[in-house]
Amino acid sequence: MFRSIGFGVLARLTSLGSNVIIIPLVISKLSSSDFSLWMLLVSLYSLVTIFDFGFSATISRYYSYAYSGVKYESFIRGEFSSAGDNATDKKLLANIDAVNNRIFTLLLILSIGVMTGIYLYYTGFIEIELTEAQNYSWLLFSIAIIFTLMSVRSNGILHGSGKVSKIYVNTIFSNIIFLFLSVSMIFFDLGIMALAISRLISAISLLTFNIIDQKEIAKDFYHCRTSKVCPIIIREITRNALKLGVGGLGNFLANRTTIYLLASYVVLNEIAGVSFVINISLIILSSCLIILNNNLPLIISFRAGEDYTALKNQCVKVLFYSISSYSLTFSLFVLLAPSFLKVLDSDIVLPSLGVILLCFTIFLIELIQAISVAYISTSNRLPFVKYQIFFGFTFVISCLLLNYFESANLETILVAQLFSQCIYNAWKWPLVAWSDIKTKGGLIEIRS
Incomplete structure (x- = not known):
């Protein structure tokens, strides 16, 4: 318990530390328009929780049921008691995993549509004038949000299987990567592109770490996977x-x-x-x-x-x-x-x-x-x-x-x-x- 809590707190501290270190640099290195755009793009990152729409938490709970011994036959009858048998039903795990993949595929398509709509709203309806670098930065931030949502898909099985510390460790490494890259590239006068590229690379790294951990857990029931859910x-x-x-x-x-x-x-x-x-x-x-x-x-x-x-x-x-x-x-x-x-x-x-x-x-x-x-x-x-x-x-x-x-x-x-x-x-x-x-x-x- 305390080990996972420690990693969780450290994940929060690395996130906070990144902001504390980066903000003074951003203020001194970015133009006023770049800084305003960066604040807008950072606020858009909170949309990941909206795009998730409760699925990762719900699926995590059902993974926990399966790992607690709930059986496939009991599950489809709406019964969530292990009845004293704590053996994991791999058929149920495989079905939950297939549902997880299917749902998050749909969420990704929806999020791409929403992010496109937001961009068109600001550039078309509000008519914000963006430079070429700012347009590319918006695109990279949007892709980073999509990759972050993809990494959330892995949280269900990691959390449900009791591997919560892995989520926090992966987040810590991702935060460190963002901090190192953004500080380095800001000093090379890349402007807002430095933050956009750093955010994208850190999102890709988080997704990669989560997928590796997910596959390590899923290999135990991989032979039970099915396309018919x-x-x-x-x-x-x-x-x-x-x-x-x-x-x-x-x-x-x-x-x-x-x-x-x-x-x-x-x-x-x-x-x-x-x-x-x-x-x-x-x-x-x-x-x-x-x-x-x-x-x-x-x-x-x-x-x-x-x-x-x-x-x-x-x-x-x-x-x-x-x-x-x-x-x-x-x-x-x-x-x-x-x-x-x-x-x-x-x-x-x-x-x-x-x-x-x-x-x-x-x-x-x-x-x-x-x-x-x-x-x-x-x-x-x-x-x-x-x-x-x-x-x-x-x-x-x-x-x-x-x-x-x-x-x-x-x-x-x-x-x-x-x-x-x-x-x-x-x-x-x-x-x-x-x-x-x-x-x-x-x-x-x-x-x-």
Whole structure:
């Protein structure tokens, strides 16, 4: 557990370190138009999670079922218990793997269409004037996004088979490759092309590493592979993934559009401080969620084996370590941030303590909700999806109304976000998860 968590944190640190090192170089070496385009292209990278639309997480869960001993015949009947037999059904693994390949082929075709549409929108409708180098850079970034999505296809079997550390190790090497190449080529005055080429090569390297690890695992059931996939498996995976994808879209609207809305309704120089706090909060949140991601295969295994005492202990342990890590790290950030900004001689001014506490609360609620929703998902129940999308739109619409009545500012937008969370999702799903855990019996313990 702690080995994988360590690799996960290191993967996040190498990603953060790359940005810290590259940004000063980019500011000094790129023209203003190149820098603006680079920021736009970097923001487009977040589309990978939208293109995935919940399939990698869903398929990962079904790989975990297969590795936990669930049999092919039981699976197509909708039964996900190993019934005490933990032997892996290779026929089921082969079918899940075939579905994984088929689905991600369709997702790749869709993503190519979307990326083409975005390019045509900016260059045709918005009529952004791009130089030849900028056009090539856009093309290379778009291809890098496609390769990154292709590498996500391998995450399902790596995560589901308990090889989570391999995902993080591959990500670390990819981040290092990007950092080394981009810094080297920026000094050769290649401009934005340096970043585009570096991003493409790092994406190709990540894909290559993931494919090698995937093939190493898949060779155990390669002889069972078939072109004819059970339609029940396709329907089961697609149905649950689409629900998760819609929920992910709702979560994106509720939790990831804050900076975009602040930039739309508040003067830019007034949101630098809160943007800094939000970005650091997201880094802390994603680092703490590594604890959950590393324990999900074990939680699924306990549920499949109907070991509810172990299931309760593991879930409470994940919750305890996640909240403790988040609270401690955020507190250290609040204490050290002023000195850090002063040493860097930065113009960024931290927001008031009240705004910082709002950010702390918003992302703490998101952490608890993410753990609760992940636990509920292990039972193949996704009752939270429609509420996530509804309250995601509630937050966006509330900000539009605040702007209409000329009341949109830093504090009101954050309060609107907190309010949209607390109406329902913040308490409902932790309560559902806790009720489910309690009804399965067994004494709850926290052990290191």
